[in-house]
Amino acid sequence: MNATVLVVDDEPSICWAFERMLQGEGHHVLTASSAEEGLRLANKHPVDLVILDVRLPNEDGISALPKFLAATDNAPVVIITAFGDLETAVAAVKNGATDYLTKPFKLEDALRICRTCLRTSFRSTAPVATQSMNRDGSVLIGKSQAMQFVFRQIALVADSDLSVLLTGETGTGKELVSEAIHRHSRRSSKPYIAIAPVALNPDLIESELFGHVKGAFTGAAEDRAGLFEQADGGTVLLDEIGDLPPAIQVKLLRVLEQGEYCRVGEFKPRRANVRILAATHRDLQNACRMGRFREDLFHRLAGVQIHLPPLRQRIEDIGPLCLHFLTAMDYAAADAAIDDELLAELQQLDWYGNIRELKNAVAHAAVVARGRPLSIDDFPSQMGLVAKPRQATDQPTASIEEVIREWAEQQLEAEESASAPLHPELLSLIEPVLFQAVLDHTGGNRAKAAQRLGIHRGTLRDRLKLYRMD
Incomplete structure (x- = not known):
């Protein structure tokens, strides 16, 4: 898609960087050094995306933001600011900004945001805050x-x-x-x-x-x-x-x-x-x-x-569940908010938190996207990876209790070990692993490790010496 992007910034280097970057994507770029000049261009040309600096010579970007939305029929607006404070961010979002960048920013981050904004433009309304889910929470969803x-x-x-x-x-x-x-x-x-x-x-x-x-x-x-x-x-x-x-x-x-x-x-x-x-x-x-x-x-x-099967074993239900959650939030064009590419990405995740994790991830993405179609970048970075890495099988692994019981039964059945004391032998298997894990966690600090283990520091020192871990 060849789009027209309007960059409004009083720093020529910023305008030049966006121009080169976006032209490389095949887009037409207009530049302006003030809000007034930018509004004239916006009223003269059909604009698909506005990149607007906050600090401008006359009217600032925050107060001019509603005017750019009106002039462009609610095209996405990305605010740029060197003053990344909370008040500026909140004001930008409340006034209808789709996203914002804080100087200095990486060009790859800027390009990612521009691509997301240009993927599909909803021009009927300005971005709106996402509502909390208000549908019947007792509904069971699943076509699998x-x-x-x-x-x-x-x-x-x-x-x-x-x-x-x-x-x-x-x-x-x-x-x-x-x-x-x-x-x-x-x-x-x-x-x-x-x-x-x-x-x-x-x-x-x-x-x-x-x-x-x-x-x-x-x-x-x-x-x-x-x-x-x-x-x-x-x-x-x-x-x-x-x-x-x-x-x-x-x-x-x-x-x-x-x-x-x-x-x-x-x-x-x-x-x-x-x-x-x-x-x-x-x-x-x-x-x-x-x-x-x-x-x-x-x-x-x-x-x-x-x-109840885990979500990763019924991935065909992810689409209907996402639609249900978005509809419950009265999300704009909920049925078109997740395209096939995004759905395929969501279906590749493990979702060890299951439906609860998916629900929270969709709510997070909806808040970030604010009415536009969702992208994978809108979702939490750690979604689908909460509990454990993917394994070749979803069969439950043996618990510690099962492993110890199996070991004990094996030892008791072996005639040659009938007289060997089991308790110290078991400790010699368990303690080194436990001690090393805690020491790794504390960065080798034995005092903290002993405190975390609930034993005296001297006891830890003696046990480490016994296992030749000192």
Whole structure:
């Protein structure tokens, strides 16, 4: 696309640099040394992009900005300033600037911004601030086969009273699925309460879930209904169930098996008329094998299990999700804001934060783009790379506990090591790796390393000497 670019700057070197750079891109360049001269050119020639300096001989660029927007039918305007303070930036954006550059700037940065502005020009309105998402957050989006299977499972299980275990990585939409199950169930007119017990004070989890009577513990000044009582007749979602303390697991099992519970400080059982949904990002079957989660509770919770696939395994849903988020923000021409090239780039990312990360990335890009089509440069630089680098497989790797247990079993089965003490041998495998990682993190500072490890500096010195790491 051959465009006409107007450069308004009182420094001839700046005008010359932009002229050479943009002519090399095949564009026609007009230059002016004042706002007044620039406006005359803008009224005389059709302009596709304005590059406008803030400090000009007479009228400054900030006050002239609305006039350039009017003269060019809202062409993109890039502000240039040697005074990169907050007030200037805010004033430029409020007055309708698409972007701004702070002197001294790199020509490659200027070229990137110009290319982005010229990719597609929306002339109907000036750039506007992006609105917060205002659509129904409970909508589930997905055209992939994996999500169609999830929708089918929701439809089949919604009207029953079976417990449902929702599994999947963080950010895959487990709570949305839980809400959908309740919304389409016979309990939909009754309360729906979602809670992550592990986020509560460990000493108060039982009281929060089951309630307490006056005097049950210090501070219990009156009777209080717990979550199960408040949700009577409705649905309870227990999020991050895999981290539930063992003592609470026992009491929850009683609710599931017998349909009753007791308030803290009370011995009279109460009936629990609630449907229990549970969600976790952990491998509960492995937790059962490791003794961290009750197997009987797992089987009670998993009356039906719905697994939410990670976003990287259903990349065909990225486009519809982006459109949904942009539409929810009332973004200008949302259906044309992401072209095929950008969508292909987004689909190449890992998105280990899943839908939550994609939603935040799209919101970030929309704020930066302010009404124009999005480009990859509008998105956060670290998106899609939050948790870990791409691996050849998405199968979960073994946990530290699994590795240690497997090692211990191997050692116990080997006759030749039957008399060898396992504890010091295990420490000799683990400690050097741990010490080196912490020392690398502290830049070799042993005092800081000892503090981070929670051991005395002398102890660290002795252990390093033992492992010949000193």
